[in-house]
Amino acid sequence: MANAAWLALAVTAHNLGRAVGALAGMGRATAATLRRRLFTIPGRLVHTARRLHLRLPANWPWASAFLTALSGINALPQRS
DSSP states (O other), X not given: OHHHHHHHHHHHHHHHHHHHHHHTTOOSOOXXXXXXXXXXXXXXXXXXXXXXXXXXXXXXXXXXXXXXXXXXXXXXXXXX
């Protein structure tokens, strides 16, 4: 059962990575490319006025792709 659970989690992580890559406009990027460009973010989470903000470096080359994916994720309908 542990192997089946591990496999299910690995497949879910792979599919989520592909979905985020597609939302970012990266098409058929490899998992290593997605890790290097999107998942290892050189930013900070900061609290201001009781809100949470993500601060990205101004010269980060994949900021627009990340923000595109983030806005696509936020546009998904929520289930209640």
